[in-house]
Amino acid sequence: MKITVIGTGYVGLVSGTCFADSGNDVTCVDIDADKVELMRSGTVPIYEPGLNHVFDRAIRENRLTFTTNLEEAFKDSEMIFLCLPTPPGADGQADLSFVLGVADELGDLFNKYPGYRVVVNKSTVPVGTADKVKEKISSKTDQEFDVVSNPEFLREGAAVEDFMKPERVIVGTQSQQAAQMMTRLYEPFVRSGNPIIVMDERSSELTKYAANAMLATKITFMNEIANICEKVGADVDNVRRGIGTDSRIGKRFLFAGIGYGGSCFPKDVQAIHYTAEQNGYNFQILDSVMKVNEDQKISIVEKMKEYYGDSLKGKTIGIWGLSFKPETDDIREAPSLYITDKLAKMGVKMKAYDPEAIDTFKKASTEETLAHMTFEENRDAVLDQVDALIICTEWNEFRRPNLDNFTKRMKTPVIFDGRNLYGLDRAAEAGLTYFSVGRRAVGV
Template structure:
């Protein structure tokens, strides 16, 4: 509103943020009442991933320009041409469609994540390995590999918000949004997968047990812990009187703002493993992908791993002496024999 009061002559105003669908139309009408100077309001949503924003800006998959003005479209096309010399498209459409495109893209990616997690959960129950299943389905060019990685669900500031926003938009217009509701329900359930596995193995009372967590950010490359499964896992273990040691290359300061001195924070990923009863992997940071296995075995009280990101091969880890639980690897804890040693009593 302030911009429109000070423009001296025709200007193009560009909205980059994710905004409620219909914002461009509403704002255009409201701004037109504030000035007689001509302007065009363009919806130009960004598609920048956290941790890769600069690279995504310079090498976009596509550029979306939402406008009904040929002049505004031509100006923005000229602006973006240097960034799409690799042949990626500049797509011009009406503003409402541009606004919907941003929501639909994030909802689609969230849908793919919830789908593969649903299949992974079935694999656990049926004794199949999701890694094999994933290779089998993703080699179909109609499906592809992108965003079909089983894990602990999607988090961050975009996917959960945008899926929920589309559900509410549908409700506002009398449409229930069955698929989007299912995507959200599967994701909400998936975030608590490690809690269920831990409780199935150790029981409801975790008093005296020590758990190491590798990773707190919702994904690698960022310190963002919004909607991270680590938040729920930490809260649940604390509520059951368990002890926590946490390492993350970037997110510890943000974690301290929530949990303060309730947990122990580590800058080094091995020291924290001393005398722990289990290791939980929540973020697929590169530093966790090829750990010193022998060092881990020496330090841990019980060599038990709950891998929420399927970083390791089951056969390799079990062959080294670990009890290993991934996501969808065909090993439901409820069907396993007792794997804890006879001395189940632990010291507080």
């Protein structure tokens, strides 16, 4: 099939590349000319494990091309995927200006290059957006087309694997023709038997928000259990193992930490809360989820204030990990942004390292925060002469360091671990002062 993908971020580039890999001809469009130039020269502009390999193959076989020109991409296309940003507005509402702006342009192009096409919305969008996109296009053309909702469930860091082997594909459409085309397109990805679930557009749009809100709630619930563990002297890892074996609960998403971040959970929780409000419903549980997560992100700073008191000002603190989770360079809504901002405002100096996200962090951070920070090219250089270390992201290379390095290189071996990477006995044996989440403090 001839496919156009509009927007080449984490979702668009992965979708376009994987569609090309399964034999389709894909043209990716982006308004960012530098990014398009980079991709044309064979460079993947984001860090996503495994993407390079599939990307190179698709380009070599001439099935994946890039342009800034929407018209050029549109003219021969049969399916047009919208993979555009839907950032949160000030009131939490999803900003649809990118999606509706492109829909507006599509109307004129339908007139210029007639023929049935399916416009597929892969962005995460509020209920009713498929109707709005349809109205926008219809206001310009009477050509035949369908608008399908096809929310994306890939996880950054495992995006290629998730896209190639999705646990399910959701297709929101009431058009048989569009459903057939979508099924044909996705069949190669679900050969092991995972379902393609066809439903109406509104249910499909809500499915994506329901999934993310449920996962954010699960994480937050566990973080609250961790906070109680700290109060009553229980160990959240034991509690996790104890409840995770209950198949009704499941083992995943039960790890306590310093809150969820990223480009999806925070904005999607806000957006579904806003939709509920607009429809006269108070989604109460999500009020708590948002509030608890806000506090959780800076819970490490609170622990540091408690431990150091007024002497925190003027300390030099190392930071391991900046991205919102491992295996990505995405920094959006990462706890590291909130923690470094707070510490900078308190006059703390910081030395940080992340395997992939230093550049994105620098772009996302404020000048004030950056003025308090330096960056190192490797993990261990951060340790030299720091008063304490914060672990923000559970990159693999932070899991098994030589703990002696902490005592040898740091001024004082004090660790504030936001991801519970080390066993308490191991930390004690190594002579660390070790604070983690939902477990007793060691060496205090």
